[in-house]
Amino acid sequence: MAHPYHHALSSVKKWGGTVEDYLAIHSWFDASKQITADFRHRALRHHAEGIFMAETIFGTTITLSTGRVIPTRWVGEQHVQEDLGFIPSFADWVRTIRPEPWMGRAQRLELQVDPALAAASTEAA
Numbered sequence: 001m002a003h004p005y006h007h008a009l010s011s012v013k014k015w016g017g018t019v020e021d022y023l024a025i026h027s028w029f030d031a032s033k034q035i036t037a038d039f040r041h042r043a044l045r046h047h048a049e050g051i052f053m054a055e056t057i058f059g060t061t062i063t064l065s066t067g068r069v070i071p072t073r074w075v076g077e078q079h080v081q082e083d084l085g086f087i088p089s090f091a092d093w094v095r096t097i098r099p100e101p102w103m104g105r106a107q108r109l110e111l112q113v114d115p116a117l118a119a120a121s122t123e124a125a
C-alpha cells in the first residue's frame with residue numbers, strides 16, 4: 001500500500017513545494033489504517049465525500065512553501081486516484097457491504113417516546 005509519504009512525493013512532482021506541504025492531508029486519508037489494517041480501510045475516506053471532508057478540515061486551498069496556492073481537493077483527488085484508479089462515491093463502497101441482521105435491528109423508537117403515536121398504534125391494532 002502506498003505510504004502517505006510517497007503520495008506527498010507525488011504531490012511535489014505535480015505542484016512543487018515540499019513533502020511537508022502535503023503530508024498532513026495524505027496522512028489524514030490513510031489514518032483509517034488505524035482501524036482496519038488492510039485495504040478496506042479506504043472505505044472510510046477514499047471517495048468523493050471524503051475529498052470534500054478533507055476540504056472542511058484543511059481549508060478550501062493550501063498554500064505551499066513556494067507561495068503557490070492550490071485547491072485542497074486536488075490533493076485529495078490525487079490520493080484517491082493513485083490508490084483506486086478512480087474516484088468512487090461512498091455509494092460505490094456501500095454496495096460492497098454484505099448486509100447483516102444487526103445492521104437493520106432498529107426498534108420503533110417513536111412508539112416508545114411519543115405517547116400520541118403509541119396510543120394511535122394501539123387503536124389501529
Ligand SMILES: [Zn+2]
Pocket residue numbers: 029030042046079083
Ligand atoms: Zn490512501
